[in-house]
Each structure stands twice: as C-alpha cells, then as structure tokens.
Amino acid sequence: xxxxxxxxxxxxxxxEFGYGGEAHIARPREPEAISDAQWADYVFMRTNTKGxxxxxxxxxxxxxxxxxxxxxxxxxxxxxxxxxGEAPPLxxxxxxxxxxxxxxxxxxxxxxxxxxxx
Amino acid sequence: xxxxxxxSLLREGFRGHTGWGPVWREAEPKPAYDAVIIGGGGHGxxxxxYLAKEHxxxxxxxxxxxxxxGGNAARNTTIIRSNYLYDASAAIYDHAMQLWKGLGRELNFxxxxxxxxxxxxxxxxxxxxxxxxxxxxxxxxxxxAEWLDAKQVAEYCPIINMSPASRYPVIGATLQRSxxxxxxxxxxxxYARAAHELGVDIIxxxxxxxxxxxxxxxxxxxTSRGTIRTPKVxxxxxxxxxxxxxxxxxxxxxxxxxxxxxxxxxxxxxxxCVVMSNxxxxxxxxxxxxxxxxxxxxxxxxxxxxxGAFPVIEEExxxxxxxxxxxxxxxxxxxxxxxxxxxxxASPIISKTPVKGFYLNGGWxxxxxxxxxxxxxxxxxLVARDEPxxxxxxxxxxRFTTGKLVAEHGAAAVAH
Numbered sequence: 057x058x059x060x061x062x063x064x065x066x067x068x069x070x071x072e073f074g075y076g077g078e079a080h081i082a083r084p085r086e087p088e089a090i091s092d093a094q095w096a097d098y099v100f101m102r103t104n105t106k107g108x109x110x111x112x113x114x115x116x117x118x119x120x121x122x123x124x125x126x127x128x129x130x131x132x133x134x135x136x137x138x139x140x141g142e143a144p145p146l147x148x149x150x151x152x153x154x155x156x157x158x159x160x161x162x163x164x165x166x167x168x169x170x171x172x173x174x
Numbered sequence: 175x176x177x178x179x180x181x182s183l184l185r186e187g188f189r190g191h192t193g194w195g196p197v198w199r200e201a202e203p204k205p206a207y208d209a210v211i212i213g214g215g216g217h218g219x220x221x222x223x224y225l226a227k228e229h230x231x232x233x234x235x236x237x238x239x240x241x242x243x244g245g246n247a248a249r250n251t252t253i254i255r256s257n258y259l260y261d262a263s264a265a266i267y268d269h270a271m272q273l274w275k276g277l278g279r280e281l282n283f284x285x286x287x288x289x290x291x292x293x294x295x296x297x298x299x300x301x302x303x304x305x306x307x308x309x310x311x312x313x314x315x316x317x318x319a320e321w322l323d324a325k326q327v328a329e330y331c332p333i334i335n336m337s338p339a340s341r342y343p344v345i346g347a348t349l350q351r352s353x354x355x356x357x358x359x360x361x362x363x364x365y366a367r368a369a370h371e372l373g374v375d376i377i378x379x380x381x382x383x384x385x386x387x388x389x390x391x392x393x394x395x396x397t398s399r400g401t402i403r404t405p406k407v408x409x410x411x412x413x414x415x416x417x418x419x420x421x422x423x424x425x426x427x428x429x430x431x432x433x434x435x436x437x438x439x440x441x442x443x444x445x446x447c448v449v450m451s452n453x454x455x456x457x458x459x460x461x462x463x464x465x466x467x468x469x470x471x472x473x474x475x476x477x478x479x480x481x482g483a484f485p486v487i488e489e490e491x492x493x494x495x496x497x498x499x500x501x502x503x504x505x506x507x508x509x510x511x512x513x514x515x516x517x518x519x520a521s522p523i524i525s526k527t528p529v530k531g532f533y534l535n536g537g538w539x540x541x542x543x544x545x546x547x548x549x550x551x552x553x554x555x556l557v558a559r560d561e562p563x564x565x566x567x568x569x570x571x572x573r574f575t576t577g578k579l580v581a582e583h584g585a586a587a588v589a590h
Contacts, residue, residue, distance in 0.1 A: 057483045071485045075474040077429065096575040100427035100518050104416035106478045129430075132479050 061137050062115045063123045076112030078102050078150060079124045103150035106130050110148045113137075175371050178282050197367045201375035203399050207235045209406035209557055210395060212382050212418060214238030215247040216358070216543065217535060218410040219365035220550020221557070222374045223281075228551075229558035232373035236366075237397055239381035243362030246412035249480075249512030250543040251435050251469045253448050253459065255292040255353035257312050257319050258585040262568035263521065264315035269565055270548035271317075271352060277547060283364030285356050286462060291447040292353030293322070293331060294587075295497075297342040301453055304584065305348045312350075322347050331447050335499050342454050342496065353448060355459050355467075361546060385421045385532065392422075392531035408533040408557050410550075413478065413513030415523075415536030422529045427574045428515045428537050431472040431590075432482035434490070436509040438501070440464030449497065450587045456493035457587045465507060468494055472514060472540060472590045481511045514540050519579035520586055524552050524562070524569040533557055534571065540590055 058070040084090050084098055103109075109129045114122045126135040126144055136145045176182055176195055186193050209225065211218045214236045225231040238244075254274055256267035278285045296302040305321070312319035327347045328336045336344055366376055377399070384396035385407065394403040409418040419426045441464050450457040456470045470490035473482035487509065495502055517523060517537040522545070524535050535553045538545065552566040562570065568580055583589070 057485065070483055077476070092575050096427075097425065100574040101425040102416070102427065102429050103425065104429055104476065106414070106417050106430075109476065111476065129476050130478050132477055132481075 058132065058134065060113060060125065060134065062118060062121075063137050063139050064119045064121055065115060068115070068118060072115060072117035074114040074116040076114060076122065078104075079110040079112045080144070080150065105148070105150060108135065108146060108148055110144045110150060175367070178284075197363055198370035198376055201235070201377050203235065203237070203377050203380060203397065203402055204375065205401075206403040207375070208233045208404065209408065210234065210402060210404045211236045211408050211410055212395075213245070213410040213412070214242045214362075214366070214376060214378065215245050215410070215412060216243065216362050216365065216546040217412070217538075217549045217553070219243075219362055219369055220546050221408060221410055221535070221553045222550075223365045223369040223372070224551045224554035225557060226369055226372035226374055229554060231558060235375040235377055235402070236369070237377050237380040237382060237395075237402075239379070239398075241378050242366055242376065243359050246512045246514070246542065247358050247362050249435065249510055250358065251457065251459065251467050252355045252358050252543055253292065253353070253457065253541075253587070254287075254356060254544045255350050255448075256317050256544070257292070257294070257308060257348060257350045257353070258582055259308050259311050260580055260582060261315060262580045263582050263585065264312065264317050266548050266552065266565050266569075267545055268315070268317050269551070270545045273547035273551065274356070275352070277361075277364070281364040281368045283360060283367065285360045285364055287356040288354045288462070289352050290354040291330070291349055291351045293327065293347040293349055293447055293449050295327070295334075295344050295347045295449065295451040295454070297344060297451065297453040299345075302346055305346070308585065309348050318350055318352050320349050320351075322349050331445070331449060333444055333498055333500055334449060335497055340496065342451075355448060355461070358543070365550070382418065382421070385529075387422060387529055387532075390528070390530055392529055406531045406533070406557055408535060408553060410535045410553065412536065412538065412542060413515055415515045415534065419534065422527060422532050424527060424529075426523070426534075426537070426571075427518055429476055430478060430513050430515050431475070432477050432480065432511040433469070433472045433514045433540055434482040434486055434509065434511045435467065435469040436487065436490070437461070437465040437467050437507050438504040439507050441466070441504065444500075445498075451493070451497055452586075452588050454493045454496050455588045456490055456497065458494055458498065466501065466504065469587070471588050472516070473511075478513055479511075480513055514538070516540070516590070518574070519581045520583045520590075521580035522549070522569055523571055524549065524556060524566040525571045526556070526560070526562070527571060540586060
C-alpha cells in the first residue's frame with residue numbers, strides 16, 4: 057500500500073485517496089473546431105507510461121482537494137506531489153498528440169484546486 | 175512427438191515414465207521470419223497455432239520476454255463464459271466457447287476444461303432486470319443462457335448465503351451451463367506444443383526493445399537477443415500493449431491497472447460452479463486441487479508492478495464472506511497481481527494499425543482468458559490476410575474515433 061503526501065495535509069495512507077488518472081490533459085478550448093481524431097485523442101487516448109508518470113489524486117477522506125503526483129509506474133515509487141496548475145517538478149512526456157506537454161488553463165486549475173496555496 | 179493416449183499412459187506406466195519426450199523445444203532466433211508474434215501467453219500461442227494450421231504460415235516465431243505462459247496466462251482465474259450483451263461480443267466470446275469445447279481433443283492435451291456452469295447473481299430488482307435482459311440478448315444470439323429464481327440458485331449452488339435478511343439478498347441469477355473453468359498452463363502448453371509441431375519457433379527470454387519501421391511499414395524488431403527481420407509483427411502482450419504501441423509511435427486508448435487474485439488452502443469439493451456477483455463484488459470458483467480461486471475488482475491506479483494495494487484484498491474477502499459465510503475460517507495460501515490493459519469500452523482491440531504490417535491484439539481488460547482460442551483465431555486471420563474477418567471487424571482502433579464502441583462494462587464479472 058502507498059503512503060501519499062497530500063500537498064495540503066501531509067502524508068496519509070492510500071485508502072484516504074481517490075485516483076484521477078493521467079494529469080495535464082487539457083480540454084480542447086474549441087471542441088467544435090477540432091477533428092474527430094483530435095477529439096478521440098482527448099477523450100480516449102492515454103500515454104499510460106511505464107516509468108515516470110504525472111497523475112491526479114484527490115484526498116477524498118481528508119481535505120477533498122485534487123492535486124498531482126509524479127510516480128514511477130514501474131516501481132510504484134512516488135517522486136513528488138504538487139499543486140494543480142503547477143508544472144511537474146521533473147519533465148514528463150504525456151498529454152497530447154505530439155507528445156509535448158499541454159499548458160494548463162491556470163485560472164480553471166486554480167478553481168479546481170479550491171484556490172489558495174498550501 | 176508422442177501422441178498422448180490411454181496406451182501411451184499405460185506404456186509409460188510400465189516403464190517408469192522414462193519415455194516422455196519434451197513437449198516443445200526452445201529455438202534460437204533466426205535472422206528473419208515471415209511473421210513474429212510478441213508474447214508467449216495463451217493468445218500469442220493460439221495465434222501462432224492458427225497461423226500455421228489454417229494459413230500455412232510456418233516460418234514464424236513467438237518471442238516472449240519471460241517464460242511461456244508466465245504473464246497474465248498464469249495470473250487469471252481461468253473463468254470461461256460467453257454471456258455478453260452485444261452482438262459483436264457474442265460473436266467472439268461464443269466462438270471461443272465453441273472452440274474450448276473441442277480444444278483438448280484437437281490439441282491432444284488435457285486442458286482440464288470443466289463446463290460446470292457460471293452463475294451471475296442478482297441482488298436487487300434493477301440488477302435482475304438487467305440480467306434478464308442479458309439472458310434474452312444471449313438467446314437471440316444463440317448463446318446458451320437461462321434465468322434461475324432464488325430457489326433454483328440455492329439448489330444449483332447450496333453454499334451461497336440465501337438468507338433474505340442478508341444485506342444484499344440473492345433474488346436470482348443467470349446461469350450459463352457451458353461456462354466453467356480450465357487449466358491455464360495446460361492451455362498455453364497445448365497450443366505451444368501444437369504450434370511447435372507445425373514448425374513455429376518459440377523463443378523465451380527474448381524481450382522486444384524496439385520496432386523497425388521504414389516508410390510506414392514494419393521491417394523487423396529489435397530484441398534482447400538481436401535483430402529479427404520480418405514483414406509482419408503482431409503484438410499479443412497483456413499488460414504492456416501501450417509500451418509496445420509506443421515503439422510504433424502509437425497512442426492507444428488503454429490504461430494498465432493491477433488486478434489481484436487469491437487462492438485459499440485446498441478443501442474438499444464444496445463449490446460446484448463459478449459464482450459471480452457484481453453488487454457484492456467478487457467471483458469465486460474451486461480448482462480441481464480444492465483451492466478456492468477468488469477475484470474481484472482492479473486497483474484504481476495505473477501500475478506495471480504486478481501488485482496491488484491491501485484495501486482491495488480486504489474488500490474482496492469481505493465480499494466473498496458475504497456470499498459464502500462458510501469460508502470464514504479458511505486460510506489464504508497465495509495472493510498475486512497481474513497487469514490488465516483496459517480499454518474505455520471494456521472490449522478488446524484486434525486491429526491493423528497505421529503502421530503497415532503491425533497488428534495489435536490487446537486491451538482485453540479483466541477478462542481475456544475466456545476468449546483465448548477465438549482471439550488467436552481472429553488475429554491469425556487478420557495477420558494472414560491483412561483484412562479483419564467478421565469477428566475481428568468491430569474491434570478496430572478506429573472505433574475510438576468513429577464512436578462505434580462495444581460498451582461491455584455491464585457484462586464484466588464485477589464492475590471495474
């Protein structure tokens with residue numbers, strides 16, 4: 057079982073957390089303007105990295121806030137957790153068609169994270 | 175190769191079992207093949223067998239990074255059934271069911287196929303309506319299925335907790351009498367032996383490290399045991415489809431999760447069938463050795479570690495004891511995890527890819543074992559003819575762009 061460091065509450069048992077899958081996938085700003093293939097990429101395609109992976113967790117049984125984590129999926133070792141809206145502390149390749157990291161909508165991300173910093 | 179029969183068993187019995195030869199021989203990788211299959215599990219060995227037998231492609235190889243049948247083939251709970259909702263699923267899973275029925279005889283190998291019946295329990299009116307709908311859909315597709323009321327469930331499997339006072343009372347169940355279990359390593363070895371006899375090279379400890387692609391066409395693969403030239407590569411890996419796909423530059427609609435299973439200490443025969451409960455969330459059968467084989471849902475997080483978290487086990491055990499209070503004093507013997515590649519619609523991918531000559535068979539999620547013969551059969555057809563047959567056609571990669579999904583979450587053993 058994992059111990060996960062919530063950026064707001066500190067280290068807790070995994071059972072307190074919910075999982076949100078791959079991080080840094082930005083919803084297309086103009087869905088009507090993109091191709092079916094691009095929409096499929098946003099909705100369905102996932103990097104599913106074996107190795108260093110940025111993902112979302114929510115501290116369901118604690119502060120109930122979402123945050124991101126960097127974890128090695130080949131070993132389950134957590135490298136870092138960080139606040140929504142921040143760039144990953146180490147470079148990861150995921151989240152978009154061309155493999156380049158997607159820039160997050162900082163304002164929406166701040167809303168999602170419930171505003172404020174730890 | 176020795177043909178197994180009563181006579182061969184008697185003969186070897188009289189001479190102290192000194193005459194049994196190897197079931198198959200390990201091969202050194204040749205510089206080139208007509209086709210290479212990545213993955214020496216059930217699906218991979220079945221693919222090789224049908225390629226050789228039905229399409230005459232015998233200059234082919236299976237490359238396996240570990241040992242034969244050591245991945246998800248060795249980690250699943252071996253449950254066989256074909257009671258899925260949609261036409262596309264009925265076609266492939268029931269094709270598998272028909273092949274399972276004759277497979278031991280066809281491959282001259284005891285795969286310990288036991289058609290002991292599979293119960294899917296209903297615990298409330300809504301679940302009952304959904305399951306009855308599935309029975310009717312199955313019948314329309316020629317898939318054997320029937321509805322049992324609570325009394326009939328108690329007769330079919332007397333050890334289920336039928337108390338109306340329980341938290342999730344059993345009010346009925348679907349039964350597929352032809353469903354059951356078989357022996358995982360026997361299936362893999364049976365296919366490997368038959369494929370080997372037809373000339374297929376089986377290469378273990380040979381990990382694929384890269385794919386060679388020129389002008390949008392596959393030309394070979396890089397492995398831990400050297401380069402192999404080939405115009406056709408079929409990826410039949412469980413738990414690493416995205417990793418192999420990335421070598422071809424593909425992004426796939428797959429997420430890889432741990433799925434845990436466990437077995438109890440062996441006891442005398444007590445559970446006569448396979449019992450699955452979506453609402454209470456577990457499934458259980460008894461192996462021929464007497465161990466209870468128990469499975470449940472996936473771990474929520476992505477991982478390639480072949481292990482999961484303890485709370486999932488705790489829920490799994492709680493669910494099994496809710497269904498079978500008589501198991502409460504049993505000890506658990508073993509517990510393990512496998513990595514399952516899950517597609518968003520809970521159906522597999524058997525497909526051509528944008529890279530010519532590179533084929534994908536994966537994303538079987540939590541229930542690929544039951545499909546093994548049909549999966550190999552359909553993929554062999556695709557690799558040989560470069561066109562999907564009617565069974566494989568719905569399982570393309572394109573369905574995630576066109577939206578023509580085969581959404582089978584409702585027919586999974588438990589909700590994942």
